[in-house]
Amino acid sequence: MRLARRAAVAIAAGTLLTGLAVHGTATATAPHAGSPPDTLTVTDPAQADTLREAAASQGRFIGTALNDALLGDPAYTAIAGGEFSSVTAENAMKWGSLEPNRGQYNWAGADRLVEFAAAHDQQVYGHTLVWHSQLPGWVENGGFAPAELRQIVDDHIATVAGRYAGSIDRWDVLNEVFNEDGTFRDSVFYRAFGDRYIADAFRAAHAADPEAKLFINDYNTDGINAKSDGMYRLVSSLLAEGVPVHGVGFQSHMILGQMPSSYRANLQRFADLGLEVAVTELDIRMNTPADPARLDRQADQYRQVVGDCLAVSRCSGVTVWGISDRDSWIPDVFPGEGAANLYDDAYRPKPAYWAVLDAFGGAPGPDPTDPDPTDPGAPASCTAAYRVVNSWSGGSVVEVSVTTATALDGWQARFALPAGARVTNGWNAVFAAAGGAVTASHVDHNRVVPAGGTVSFGFQADTGAHATPAVALNGAECARS
Structure with missing residues (x-):
């Protein structure tokens, strides 16, 4: 080439x-x-x-x-x-x-x-x-x-x-x-x-x-x-x-x-x-x-x-x-x-x-007096529902729904599983893991999400019932719904 x-x-x-x-x-x-x-x-x-x-x-x-x-x-x-x-x-x-x-x-x-x-x-x-x-x-x-x-x-x-x-x-x-x-x-x-x-x-x-x-x-x-x-x-x-x-x-x-x-x-x-x-x-x-x-x-x-x-x-x-x-x-x-x-x-x-x-002389950064979007007290740009819908000894099925306040062309949702747990299969997203952090990324049919729209995906994990983790969408933590 x-x-x-x-x-x-x-x-x-x-x-x-x-x-x-x-x-x-x-x-x-x-x-x-x-x-x-x-x-x-x-x-x-x-x-x-x-x-x-x-x-x-x-x-x-x-x-x-x-x-x-x-x-x-x-x-x-x-x-x-x-x-x-x-x-x-x-x-x-x-x-x-x-x-x-x-x-x-x-x-x-x-x-x-x-x-x-x-x-x-x-x-x-x-x-x-x-x-x-x-x-x-x-x-x-x-x-x-x-x-x-x-x-x-x-x-x-x-x-x-x-x-x-x-x-x-x-x-x-x-x-x-x-x-x-x-x-x-x-x-x-x-x-x-x-x-x-x-x-x-x-x-x-x-x-x-x-x-x-x-x-x-x-x-x-x-x-x-x-x-x-x-x-x-x-x-x-x-x-x-x-x-x-x-x-x-x-x-x-x-x-x-x-x-x-x-x-x-x-x-x-x-x-x-x-x-x-x-x-x-x-x-x-x-x-x-x-x-x-x-x-x-x-x-x-x-x-x-x-x-x-x-x-x-x-x-x-x-x-x-x-x-x-x-x-x-x-x-x-x-x-x-x-x-x-x-x-x-x-x-x-x-x-x-x-x-x-x-x-380099570029435009100024964010005004330090403005709300920090990463601050838990700032208004969230998304809401997320994380539900363990079924569980048994050594396994669970989870459904996640995320609603975004702004339109998206491509998205990633991140959350953490309990130590040592992993995703074994999933749907409506591509899953990747690093340590205990899991990233769910869009697939072709749900890449584009309108403002106010909701995207849903699910997965099976090799851990039983577990606490609901925080979910972040494209790096911004979502409010829980």
């Missing part, structure tokens, strides 16, 4: 789902891979009320990492398609995902991402061609002689970058090649070739897709330190050799209250080399559960990151690593930490969302 590069962006988020911050219309032109960031503009920045419109008003992109497994979730895809102008594959373009067995490629997830981007007039940030992690076992443990491994790497780059040539705006050619002290990481590639594999990978990627901008990407390089100094020495030497390196990505997986004071100066010194710089994997984690004070501090830190990017003319944009806190990688890697993203577990925009929108 070869998809043509998008020539223009018509940003029209529309009223995608009730309760989501995706609305407004503007028109912009998407930059060619070789054009400067400031070619991306909107006609009236003061009216920009989505992230992508606001970022475009500053000549920048705003991106997110996409989880392929969630692209069937209407709330997730509404935000991904409406709010962001660039997408990065969270895992679908990594070597282990694409080529788990030598010569046998699985293109499904990567193709879906590229097709999603084309359908939503988005740039694609390719991630990643050569990385020591998430390698298939046959590469990591193959014991190949250097000459054969060289051919394997070249073939992989040519196949992947070649397949998507013309569709990828930026490629992370190399990812995480440094230790914390600025020395090169020990990897199967470094052991075989020394640091020469880095220049060779850039040349191979450029041969496969001459239009894409080619990046090297790493974490803990946000401030001026030993690791970023190592990166600076490397890219300086690559440029001196004429290697086609075009940019440096700064992952910026941050901790609340620990933003480096030299962040802007660090971006600037790489930009002064003539390189594009980008914030590629931004999230800001904290100890959980979150509280309002820490969420406000997090918002300030997000605002500062965006402000520092805007202050550096060659900083082309910011990618956040994931959409909602419920989908984040952080709790699995850092137990007891999380709440790192722009949207909460129910896909509601957090203070950090409004801070990023504001930093």
